[in-house]
Amino acid sequence: GQNIDQPTEMTATEGAIVQINCTYQTSGFNGLFWYQQHAGEAPTFLSYNVLDGLEEKGRFSSFLSRSKGYSYLLLKELQMKDSASYLCAVRDPDYKLSFGAGTTVTVRA
Amino acid sequence: GAGVSQSPRYKVAKRGQDVALRCDPISGHVSLFWYQQALGQGPEFLTYFQNEAQLDKSGLPSDRFFAERPEGSVSTLKIQRTQQEDSAVYLCASSSSRGEYGYTFGSGTRLTVV
Numbered sequence: 001g002q003n004i005d006q007p008t009e010m011t012a013t014e015g016a017i018v019q020i021n022c023t024y025q026t027s028g029f030n031g032l033f034w035y036q037q038h039a040g041e042a043p044t045f046l047s048y049n050v051l052d053g054l055e056e057k058g059r060f061s062s063f064l065s066r067s068k069g070y071s072y073l074l075l076k077e078l079q080m081k082d083s084a085s086y087l088c089a090v091r092d093p094d095y096k097l098s099f100g101a102g103t104t105v106t107v108r109a
Numbered sequence: 110g111a112g113v114s115q116s117p118r119y120k121v122a123k124r125g126q127d128v129a130l131r132c133d134p135i136s137g138h139v140s141l142f143w144y145q146q147a148l149g150q151g152p153e154f155l156t157y158f159q160n161e162a163q164l165d166k167s168g169l170p171s172d173r174f175f176a177e178r179p180e181g182s183v184s185t186l187k188i189q190r191t192q193q194e195d196s197a198v199y200l201c202a203s204s205s206s207r208g209e210y211g212y213t214f215g216s217g218t219r220l221t222v223v
Contacts, residue, residue, distance in 0.1 A: 040219075042200070042217065043152070044214070045212070048211060087152075089151070096154050097144075097152075097212065098154065099153070102150070
């Protein structure tokens with residue numbers, strides 16, 4: 001099975017940087033995804049890591065260390081619209097996603 | 110279609126009632142997943158289809174839950190004799206292959222059992 005941990009809540013100021021950590025213990029690993037989910041809406045894809053290192057996409061970056069079972073999502077130049085839940089998900093060799101409980105990020109003016 | 114469409118958007122059922130939730134995946138997507146998301150939690154895997162074949166149903170919580178995708182496109186998740194613990198958002202996701210390139214989620218059906 002999969003055990004995925006991420007903080008419950010984080011608060012940051014508009015324009016600042018926030019880092020959301022995710023640790024996982026899995027019986028099989030085939031990639032790690034980050035999704036953003038606004039209340040009442042569908043999760044939307046942010047990033048995907050399968051190899052160690054940093055992936056950068058605009059204001060969002062994601063890092064993976066497979067040996068440590070660790071990933072983080074970095075959100076830069078925070079905007080009010082970034083207030084949402086951020087979900088860390090690990091894919092197993094059978095292509096199923098297992099999700100963490102999500103981190104609620106609140107951006108304050 | 111342009112995205113994954115789920116209906117109804119909201120469903121209130123009396124305990125013991127049967128419900129059917131529909132998912133229209135992106136046209137041409139062969140893989141389809143159902144997830145259950147309780148309030149304040151991440152989505153939990155229910156079942157997976159590749160075309161019309163149900164390859165994994167290990168996440169279905171009981172034999173009251175049944176899913177089908179008879180023609181390899183639209184899928185229906187059926188819950189019989191609903192219980193209060195079935196109250197959750199049911200999310201559908203589709204992918205163009207086995208998910209190697211990511212998954213597109215629908216907005217979900219919020220089921221409330223009273």
